Amino acid sequence: MNVVVLGAGPVGLMAAMMLAGDGHQVTVLERDGAPVSDASGEELWLGWHRPGVTQFRHPHLLLPAVLRTLAEELPDVVIELAARGAAITNLLDGPQRFGKVGAWLPGDERFAMMTARRPLLEAALDHVAAGSDRLVVRRGTAVAALLPGNERVPRRPHVSGVLTQGGEAVHADLVVDAGGRNSPVKRMLRNLGAPGPVEERAEDGFLAYTRYFRSTDGSVPEMPPAHSAHYACVSTIATLGDADVWSLSVGVSSRDRALRALARPEAWHRAVALLPQVAHLAEFGEPVTDVMAMSGMESRHRSFVVDGVPVATGVLSIGDAWATTNPLFGLGLSMGALHATALRDLLRASASDDPEKLATSFADLTETTLGPVHRGLARWDRHRLAEIDALRAAAPAPYDTDDRDWHIRRALDTLKFRDPDLLRAYAAGAALLTGPGARLPDSELAARIAGFGLRPPYGEPGPTRAALLAALGA
Numbered sequence: 001m002n003v004v005v006l007g008a009g010p011v012g013l014m015a016a017m018m019l020a021g022d023g024h025q026v027t028v029l030e031r032d033g034a035p036v037s038d039a040s041g042e043e044l045w046l047g048w049h050r051p052g053v054t055q056f057r058h059p060h061l062l063l064p065a066v067l068r069t070l071a072e073e074l075p076d077v078v079i080e081l082a083a084r085g086a087a088i089t090n091l092l093d094g095p096q097r098f099g100k101v102g103a104w105l106p107g108d109e110r111f112a113m114m115t116a117r118r119p120l121l122e123a124a125l126d127h128v129a130a131g132s133d134r135l136v137v138r139r140g141t142a143v144a145a146l147l148p149g150n151e152r153v154p155r156r157p158h159v160s161g162v163l164t165q166g167g168e169a170v171h172a173d174l175v176v177d178a179g180g181r182n183s184p185v186k187r188m189l190r191n192l193g194a195p196g197p198v199e200e201r202a203e204d205g206f207l208a209y210t211r212y213f214r215s216t217d218g219s220v221p222e223m224p225p226a227h228s229a230h231y232a233c234v235s236t237i238a239t240l241g242d243a244d245v246w247s248l249s250v251g252v253s254s255r256d257r258a259l260r261a262l263a264r265p266e267a268w269h270r271a272v273a274l275l276p277q278v279a280h281l282a283e284f285g286e287p288v289t290d291v292m293a294m295s296g297m298e299s300r301h302r303s304f305v306v307d308g309v310p311v312a313t314g315v316l317s318i319g320d321a322w323a324t325t326n327p328l329f330g331l332g333l334s335m336g337a338l339h340a341t342a343l344r345d346l347l348r349a350s351a352s353d354d355p356e357k358l359a360t361s362f363a364d365l366t367e368t369t370l371g372p373v374h375r376g377l378a379r380w381d382r383h384r385l386a387e388i389d390a391l392r393a394a395a396p397a398p399y400d401t402d403d404r405d406w407h408i409r410r411a412l413d414t415l416k417f418r419d420p421d422l423l424r425a426y427a428a429g430a431a432l433l434t435g436p437g438a439r440l441p442d443s444e445l446a447a448r449i450a451g452f453g454l455r456p457p458y459g460e461p462g463p464t465r466a467a468l469l470a471a472l473g474a
Contacts, residue, residue, distance in 0.1 A: 004172040011319035011336035012178030013125040020135040033140025041242035044119040061330035062114040064431035069337040080124040086116035094224030157192040159314035177317040196311035205298025210249040215285035231462035299378040305363035313355035410458040
């Protein structure tokens with residue numbers, strides 16, 4: 001099969017390499033033209049610019065699902081990442097492992113992950129992709145439109161390739177959209193007369209304010225490789241990267257305009273100093289970036305099969321081009337890796353000469369494997385925004401709901417460092433582990449949580465919103 005992949009981001013390159021490994025002829029078209037070098041992580045960070053990817057320098061997590069995919073499907077990428085400075089660590093590592101939650105247990109190796117910033121990850125993927133005989137990556141090649149072919153489904157366009165902005169027609173048996181959260185394929189499909197895709201988009205989401213740090217002596221602070229915490233009106237995520245760099249992000253409701261003062265470095269540091277679990281991360285080293293703001297973090301989902309009929313054939317969307325999640329969970333790359341693998345597996349099992357069946361089968365597979373994860377995260381967003389709204393009210397009150405899943409998730413997040421089984425249940429969710437024995441049954445999980453007598457409001461001990469506002473305005 002002749003395949004065109006739109007986008008040379010991590011998900012696009014993973015999908016392209018897996019498909020090429022199965023014998024397909026794959027062309028990746030990437031609108032950004034900057035070449036990838038063989039530089040180290042820090043040189044890549046400073047010298048490689050990707051204007052088409054607004055989140056290029058924001059934190060990305062190579063959580064267990066990503067490392068498992070790379071190790072099983074693209075092991076040369078893991079070798080290349082390590083050679084460039086990425087390290088394999090474990091989601092359970094950090095000062096909490098020994099002491100409060102006990103030592104290593106058999107099976108904890110399933111929580112292995114890697115520490116790398118996005119430029120390093122993309123460079124490693126690109127380096128390995130360059131060695132594939134059946135894969136070509138064309139950078140600086142933007143796509144202007146989808147090419148129409150003979151209809152395979154009545155009144156539904158069939159995509160037979162793409163037209164570049166330079167006027168070149170690139171024909172394909174299948175176009176894979178890995179263009180990310182801002183993919184133009186939705187617009188291009190409508191230009192062909194497609195009745196969709198149908199997009200569901202949350203009205204509000206979150207904003208994140210991130211700063212990177214490095215110590216002067218090459219050491220790093222005591223911290224897990226990835227750690228999130230939720231306070232009254234803010235959330236934080238801290239991540240280790242390559243080259244002894246770590247990041248700290250503060251997430252706020254996009255509706256809480258007063259907290260947008262976090263964009264000012266001096267205000268950001270005063271606020272972080274009030275957050276007990278992460279304050280030391282901003283004091284241990286020196287900042288190596290300004291405070292970087294990330295918006296557009298609301299949940300989105302695109303349906304490419306409506307009422308059982310594909311909106312178009314000959315094109316499939318993966319990763320963020322299909323659905324986006326709150327980046328504070330760091331699961332976007334994990335879901336994209338699993339999505340790329342699912343596409344490869346489906347093409348192995350299904351006849352590629354039936355575009356309608358391929359489109360409906362991929363939609364069904366996507367909803368079965370990744371749909372529950374996306375819906376669960378979207379529900380968490382809605383509840384968390386409502387929880388913050390309740391605390392912003394003129395008469396603040398604890399937020400409550402009859403959604404049992406929300407209570408379990410929030411309680412689990414609060415209790416994860418108090419019980420070794422709860423920590424592993426929390427890590428299983430972050431690792432997207434599924435199947436028998438992957439995590440505690442919900443009934444046992446609920447019973448274990450109930451034993452702590454935890455009641456709303458949940459969250460880490462920390463400042464009130466009034467204290468945060470006072471710090472921001474000091």
